[in-house]
Amino acid sequence: METGQGTQHEGGASRAGMTGLSFADRTETWLDNAERLCAARGSRLTDLRRQVLGLVLDAGRPVGAYDLLDGLRTDKKSAAPPTVYRALDFLLEQGLIHKIERLSAFVGCTHALDGTRACGDHPHAAQFLICTGCGQVTELDDHGILHALVDATRTIGFTVRHSTVEAEGLCAACRDAA
Template sequence: MEGKTGMTQVAPTETSLDHAAALCARRGAQLTPLRRQVLRLVLEAESPVGAYALLDRLKASRDRAAPPTVYRALDFLVEQGLIHKVERLNAFIGCTDALDHPADCGCDAAHDHPHQFLICGRCGATAEISDAGVAAALARAARQVGFAPRRATVEVEGLCARCAAGPEPAPGAA
């Protein structure tokens, strides 16, 4: 893309992919071409995307791609904190904190940050938030009953702002 200054600008997805590669390299891991391609497909999806939808898209350029190929790449991307699995939807979404964070800052941002998902029950839009207060309240409640949490993902279903502002669907419509 060309900016007003005539300098070439990097597309946001490319920037995120470069950040992901740098983050992996700092951790001694490698964002292989296949992993990068799967991450690109997750980032380019308009909403959380399932493994088989990713496989269908991947087959456009890798006709020999099989479910284990996609699942191994997804497992790596989740392990590296680059994507999250939204259990309610059995789908994957890019981690906004990890991918929007400057790759050269030297920290390990977003690897194990608290995250919560707001899932619209009408249109399926999903937003990731990272509210430390929610995580702290959950940890405090767990400690009160003698539970030691290692990781928590909170998924909240409701209506996004757009759907909440719109008319109610007709009975039986969804």
């Protein structure tokens, strides 16, 4: 798993670097934003939750819980699966990550972390394009898909609280290579 561990980044030591894990500068910015979002919601992004989120964000691809555990163990030798799963549950509840059910893996919600939208401010909705060629996952931010689903379910009296659409196919690079 690629996490940027042990790498020096411009700008000096990061907060995560003080705990033994270091992350890319962009990831550090997202982690700081996540900390502010959690505080605004009355929650706390603990050092452990911050490390797990940093590992998810730095992976650059969907990452499974046991890959996260391996990355966490570079700093916390005694880390166990329940530790990672509790952190993931918190991050999911806060709308900071998404679970790709098809892959049983997690990706960061960079829309929430960039401040472009907060996933907790509307029915939690995500749309993912999963390339079956290279494994790349792209998150869409298409409000039309959510509105179509909400409108369709409203006619039968159903209220959408969470929606994840996962579409499999080929990305442009894999399609062109085929």
